[in-house]
Amino acid sequence: MELPEKARICIVGAGAIGGLLGVELSRRGHHVSFFARGAHLAAMRKNDALQLIRLDGTVVTSAEGSKFIGKLEEAGEQDLVVLGLKMHQIKAVLPTLHHIIGPNTVLLGTQNGIPWWYFQEYSGPEEFKDRTVESADPGGVLKDGIDAKKLIATVVYPAAVVSSPGVIKHVEGIRFPVGEPNGQTTDRVQWVSNMLIDAGFKSPVLNDVRGEMWLKLWGTVAVNPLSALTHATLDVLCTVPAGREVVIRTMTEVEKVANRLGSKMRLPIERRVNGAAKVGKHKTSMLQDVEAGREMEIETIMGAVVEMARVCGEDTPCIDTIYGTIRMLAHVMKEEDAKVCLLPMAG
Template structure:
């Protein structure tokens, strides 16, 4: 299988490495020329609890893709999806499958603007990963992923992709209940990411304080209420359990919004807390803590352009 990883950041490199280990032909696609050059010069450096690997995976700019691939895995920021996929139009042929492992809600609809709905898959990952330098990624902690066709596509290809990732070291399941999984991950992110970004601390710090633990629990409960009102029947306890794992086993992991704020980049708050807030309004529900975190991160983002 020929696979293009669109967005070779921390998560894109981690998943590209898994596909590579499983024997797929992988291309890492990014716009950061220094990062691309570092990967091409010495290989992708991946540090895990098992040790450090140097993986010879080629990295390209989007305009260097000139032929269709079998699978495009999208790891860009949600607000960059349309432009990023438009930039690799030559790689999306009539049989190319698209898979979003991005944060937030609504990624299925964004991908369906670039491929037939039956060739769109979505998924969610619980793997921690940090970009620690040019061409260097660290992943310390356990996790996995789930994926499935977003609409009415056949599951066979999704199973093949899941099997490849599992063979490459990331336990992955083709899960027909993928939209429940997506909502659960979005609620988890709505609780954890903004607090890490606003405090400029990793999850281990949040575990130490009653204030943060109480807010996390409230945001999870608010989000589950919105999901259920939207027809997505999920339970709160597994998400509470996942936040506990984040604050303990992944205590030093830098959440994506924390990385964004530290780097002076726009966050994905609109696709996470903002999307949950929109769904709450549509259902006639109030989610005050989720909304407060949303507004605080919107102010943080506003500083970038002022």
């Protein structure tokens, strides 16, 4: 398999994380196409660039020659496809995804939560192999529609936001560890790792990418829905005693499920919570979605953990309660076609 030094890369979903990766990769000489829709795409096309505000406040743009597309067939066959969409959004691009995938194309998944391919290329307990993760992939549409053997996973630790159409702001973090779903260290996973490192990120190759997913999910399940429900930023959730207690109880339940599925956490709970607190006044992705009136990633982040708990016979009362509550908020927002924001008191 030929792995080019300068790759043709399509960012399928050039939002916060996809856009961050795409801009930095383009600036290292890779040929990047940014797939997006609506005002964000319009702004990129108008400026013939995607703008990035880096951690140090400097402003850079995607390299000259980058493409900004609203249809995947405009890009052609790629060497690397970065799936930057949220899990529930991928189904919409499946009918045209084949336009950019060739025999040697590598797919890099950046999704939060338990991915649709979790039990494919799986070396955990035999009883779970090749199951469909229904909460992430109802009916196995993604499982059947995407070749798992083409996939490499990354666990996304950086925080970024689309601060305005055509502008990405990098908020925190540079770690994108990568791994093959089967745990092998291959030429292609090393190729992806090297590209990300060259673009300024920390990207070690993992032999247990699922374990790292659980480590990330450990905090995400605890803080994302709670932040959406309370509008508390990470520093508040993880330091105020009432919030910190619920976060720790939730994380304890997540750890039990992960252990049952063959993954061990490499950090103690207290250290993970303290690390989240140090991020400061960051709004989680779910809180950003609530304030913008967007659909939240409830099923892939929380529903999948609830599903996994039922599969392996673990009780998760704290997670179940938060899951039910956040689903009710999503229902009300959809029914009322509304967003939920804190408003300052008058006077």
